[in-house]
Amino acid sequence: MKIRDKVLIIEDDQRICNFMSSVLESHDYDAKIAHTASEAEALILSHCPDLIVLDLGLPDKDGIEILENLRTWSSLPVVVVSARSHESDKVQALDLGADDYLTKPFGTEEFLARIRTALRHTRTALGDTEMARTGLYKVGDLVIDYNKHHVLVAGEDVHLTHSEFRIMALLGKYAGKVLTYDFIIKELWGPRAGDNNQILRVNMANIRRKIEKTPAQPEYVFTEPGVGYRLAEGDEVESTK
Amino acid sequence: MNNSDNKYKINWDDAFVNFAFTTGILIAATVFSTVIHKENNGGSTAAIMIFILAVLIIARKTSGYKWGIIASFTGVIVVNFIFTYPFMQLNFSLTGYPLIFITMLLVSVITSATSTQIKLQERVHIESERAQVRANLLRAISHDIRTPLTSIIGSTSVLLDENCQLDEDQKRQLLQDVQDDGQWLIRVTENILSITRIDGDNQIVKTDELAEELIEAAIRKFSKRHPDSVPIEVNLPDQPLIVPMDVMLVEQVLLNLMENALIHGTGLSKIVLSLESQDGMAVFSVMDNGACMPDHMFPTLFEGTIRSDKSTNKGSKRCMGIGLAVCRTIVNAHGGTISAYNLEDREGVVFTFTIPMKEMETFNENQR
Numbered sequence: 001m002k003i004r005d006k007v008l009i010i011e012d013d014q015r016i017c018n019f020m021s022s023v024l025e026s027h028d029y030d031a032k033i034a035h036t037a038s039e040a041e042a043l044i045l046s047h048c049p050d051l052i053v054l055d056l057g058l059p060d061k062d063g064i065e066i067l068e069n070l071r072t073w074s075s076l077p078v079v080v081v082s083a084r085s086h087e088s089d090k091v092q093a094l095d096l097g098a099d100d101y102l103t104k105p106f107g108t109e110e111f112l113a114r115i116r117t118a119l120r121h122t123r124t125a126l127g128d129t130e131m132a133r134t135g136l137y138k139v140g141d142l143v144i145d146y147n148k149h150h151v152l153v154a155g156e157d158v159h160l161t162h163s164e165f166r167i168m169a170l171l172g173k174y175a176g177k178v179l180t181y182d183f184i185i186k187e188l189w190g191p192r193a194g195d196n197n198q199i200l201r202v203n204m205a206n207i208r209r210k211i212e213k214t215p216a217q218p219e220y221v222f223t224e225p226g227v228g229y230r231l232a233e234g235d236e237v238e239s240t241k
Numbered sequence: 242m243n244n245s246d247n248k249y250k251i252n253w254d255d256a257f258v259n260f261a262f263t264t265g266i267l268i269a270a271t272v273f274s275t276v277i278h279k280e281n282n283g284g285s286t287a288a289i290m291i292f293i294l295a296v297l298i299i300a301r302k303t304s305g306y307k308w309g310i311i312a313s314f315t316g317v318i319v320v321n322f323i324f325t326y327p328f329m330q331l332n333f334s335l336t337g338y339p340l341i342f343i344t345m346l347l348v349s350v351i352t353s354a355t356s357t358q359i360k361l362q363e364r365v366h367i368e369s370e371r372a373q374v375r376a377n378l379l380r381a382i383s384h385d386i387r388t389p390l391t392s393i394i395g396s397t398s399v400l401l402d403e404n405c406q407l408d409e410d411q412k413r414q415l416l417q418d419v420q421d422d423g424q425w426l427i428r429v430t431e432n433i434l435s436i437t438r439i440d441g442d443n444q445i446v447k448t449d450e451l452a453e454e455l456i457e458a459a460i461r462k463f464s465k466r467h468p469d470s471v472p473i474e475v476n477l478p479d480q481p482l483i484v485p486m487d488v489m490l491v492e493q494v495l496l497n498l499m500e501n502a503l504i505h506g507t508g509l510s511k512i513v514l515s516l517e518s519q520d521g522m523a524v525f526s527v528m529d530n531g532a533c534m535p536d537h538m539f540p541t542l543f544e545g546t547i548r549s550d551k552s553t554n555k556g557s558k559r560c561m562g563i564g565l566a567v568c569r570t571i572v573n574a575h576g577g578t579i580s581a582y583n584l585e586d587r588e589g590v591v592f593t594f595t596i597p598m599k600e601m602e603t604f605n606e607n608q609r
């Protein structure tokens with residue numbers, strides 16, 4: 001018997017559920033559906049899913065509450081789904097422990113990609129064993145060297161400053177996942193860093209000019225407007241070509 | 242709470258402004274009356290006239306009734322004290338006093354009432370103009386929704402019709418059409434949502450964002466939606482530009498402009514996005530090297546009333562009626578301006594909009 005990853009979909013719209021579960025089932029996932037928060041809570045406890053797809057706009061309880069409750073006892077990966085105009089919902093969810101987000105409407109490719117990334121990150125903790133062994137993170141021509149504290153593009157050291165390297169190191173640690181601006185600022189400059197938003201942006205602008213061939217069409221670091229930054233994962237660079 | 246976006250405009254609802262104005266006019270009236278009083282030697286008629294005029298001016302310009310009435314009282318006292326015999330003494334027993342006082346008071350009240358009514362009429366006028374714009378937009382939206390829906394219902398009814406024998410390619414094409422229509426509807430929805438983000442008073446929540454990141458995100462989104470679009474060139478300045486804005490709204494503007502270029506730039510081979518800094522404004526431009534826009538379209542381009550221009554309509558180039566109107570609403574709400582023009586050599590069309598920037602502080606000392 002083949003063991004498949006179990007995905008719990010928490011979504012109230014029946015048609016969207018149909019779409020999501022057909023995509024998942026046809027890609028060898030075991031999909032379960034919950035339409036309300038209470039159904040979801042019961043299913044999480046009884047079926048122990050490997051990943052949860054959570055719609056933030058549920059009828060009976062706020063999706064955020066489910067997330068908060070879940071995070072008090074589990075680091076189970078959660079991908080939240082929300083409507084376009086609610087960036088603050090997404091940011092709040094990410095800051096509360098959601099692993100990634102999807103904006104409605106989304107296509108199959110994007111859906112599957114986010115699920116794969118989220119599952120991979122729980123499987124292998126911080127990056128893969130390869131990275132743990134060599135201390136290097138590689139994507140395309142980019143290499144982040146955690147031992148020597150430098151970043152190479154096509155073999156050449158791009159001479160990042162101390163702050164710039166710390167930002168890249170953080171993005172590399174969570175490669176493929178979106179990190180909110182607040183999260184990065186807090187990780188790098190502490191919880192009372194407050195209004196270091198401009199400093200982060202200017203550092204990113206400099207990083208971009210150093211590592212990207214065309215800063216406006218980046219290959220490695222992507223901006224999610226209103227939310228944060230995401231470093232490309234190994235296969236992502238290949239597929240955008 | 243009042244929102245005055247032009248810092249040089251005088252805010253007549255501010256108590257301090259009203260106070261200063263009232264005091265200023267009264268002092269001017271006193272000075273003027275003193276001069277004339279010395280010339281005329283004795284009569285208080287001139288002073289009375291000047292102060293009635295002062296009260297009228299104050300009532301006309303200040304807001305509400307109180308400043309005019311205060312001015313009336315003050316005027317009466319000043320005229321009595323300084324300009325009426327016995328001079329430098331208050332004496333209200335002289336005949337004619339009640340008349341002067343009542344006249345000033347009436348002038349003040351009637352003028353204030355007239356001013357208030359004028360302001361009210363102006364507000365009503367603005368409201369009705371806004372209602373008209375809203376009605377136009379709603380009409381455009383309804384058109385933009387009905388068109389793809391008609392196509393969806395049509396395509397799916399053919400697919401569901403048992404009598405229609407379709408081969409795999411035909412079925413696939415119809416399904417692709419349904420998906421494309423769905424995408425179109427999403428874009429219309431996003432435009433509508435953008436409008437709702439801007440409340441009635443054009444209040445938006447701005448955060449400091451890097452203009453180049455916005456451009457990057459917009460291009461990525463655009464390329465995903467139009468994988469077979471013409472190549473997009475980008476010109477960015479060396480210096481990173483930080484622009485306070487609602488990033489989702491300005492992204493919407495860029496997307497609408499790029500889509501517009503792709504759909505209407507007949508024969509285009511590239512789209513060029515440029516960003517530059519000019520006089521404290523971030524200037525974004527979207528240029529396509531397709532056919533020029535007929536000159537008669539420019540005046541109403543951003544009104545939301547444009548349908549496809551029949552004269553250049555080669556085939557079914559679907560037009561989003563509200564796209565450009567939404568662009569203008571968003572740009573204006575940010576305090577910027579949007580415009581379009583044909584290139585001088587008639588080799589394309591440029592849409593350009595500005596967004597006010599912030600002063601960039603130097604960060605060198607913080608980059609450890």
